[in-house]
Amino acid sequence: MKANTLRYGMIGCGMMGQEHLRNMALLPQAQAVAIYEPDAGMRAAALALAPHARAVDSMEAVIDAADVDALVITSPNFCHADQLLAIAARRPLPVLVEKPACTDLASVSRLRDMLRQTQQPIWTAMEYRYMPPITELVKQVHAQTVTGSAVMLSIREHRYPFLEKVGDWNRFNKNTGGTLVEKCCHFFDLMRLIMQADPIRLFASGGQNHNHKDESYPEGRPDIIDNAMVVLDFPGGRRAMLELCMFAEGSRYQEEICVVGAQGKIECKVPGPTRFWPADTLGEPPVAQLIVSPRHPAGPRTLDIPVDPQLLAAGDHNGSTFYQHQKFLAVLQGQGQVEVSLADGLAAVVIGLAAEHSAKTGEVVDLTQGPWSLV
């Protein structure tokens, strides 16, 4: 191990934890050294990807390990809040915590209290920010090169149903926070980033129309929604919309993001995980695109945004897990700042919970005061 290698402890190491391990392995100065993973199969798969790491038998053993410099939390959603609180109380190491930071309003409040008392660097893993086509779109929107000031934003995700997980934790709202938290906190985070503001109000319509309806578990039948539309108002008469459909894996692109301002429009199209593309029948997977459409002179231009094949192969998220780790490593080395704070992660959870509430009740939710306040 090189003298300046940063050593990581993993808390939970299933599908996403293993994507983190594959991407950390591409960074010469990052190395996983301790892994707490309760499931024997997942533990063996994780150790195969990180042969220098050892398995330990509790979260506390990872936190206390003298050779651990930073922690990565990739346990199920409902574990994150208690694990963050335990780390802050026991040994406040820098943490990269997978989204969503928590699953209910009570935990949002506990974590906000914690944040008032700690200087600990905590980065909420919001991989979508670091997908190359989305990074480029955000850069151009903020520079106002194509759109001028952004007025309308729409994010559409058409994808495959939730995958099977260890213990089927992702089939129930109580474990995930609900689909609009579990899946869509990414998109609410992107909306805050792109619009450079917090939304002030939202309305959502959503339901469980197709997926998991014939499944049954000891806890009962899955109660997670599989499609939704959410409309959000932003200050200054600006607005955003999310369209989620989780029975649309036949699509060429998984995410389509469109921003319009007075001067023009910019869009990006992002393919889903390469491993799900039916290459045997359809050939090479689609390449991400950025489309710029100014009003004067009118004329759309399409640019391909290819992603390094090695990074595509290391995960399901268009190379973003690598770029995020690169930046998290820079924080650990004292050469960078946390870009997605825990406060950002909590804001995305509150918007997701508010959208779940709106979809259930038909209410418009005020995000500026009361239980759904974003600050």
Ligand SMILES: NC(=O)c1ccc[n+]([C@@H]2O[C@H](COP(=O)([O-])OP(=O)(O)OC[C@H]3O[C@@H](n4cnc5c(N)ncnc54)[C@H](O)[C@@H]3O)[C@@H](O)[C@H]2O)c1
């Ligand atoms: N950012 C993204 O795009 C993205 C994508 C997928 C998953 N995720 C997030 O990553 C997290 C893990 O999801 P996953 O898909 O890897 O699920 P998973 O079920 O494959 O992995 C979770 C692992 O945590 C282990 N675990 C269970 N209880 C634990 C505990 N108390 N402490 C530590 N580990 C425990 C399980 O045995 C399992 O192996 C979730 O929060 C999920 O939302 C994020």
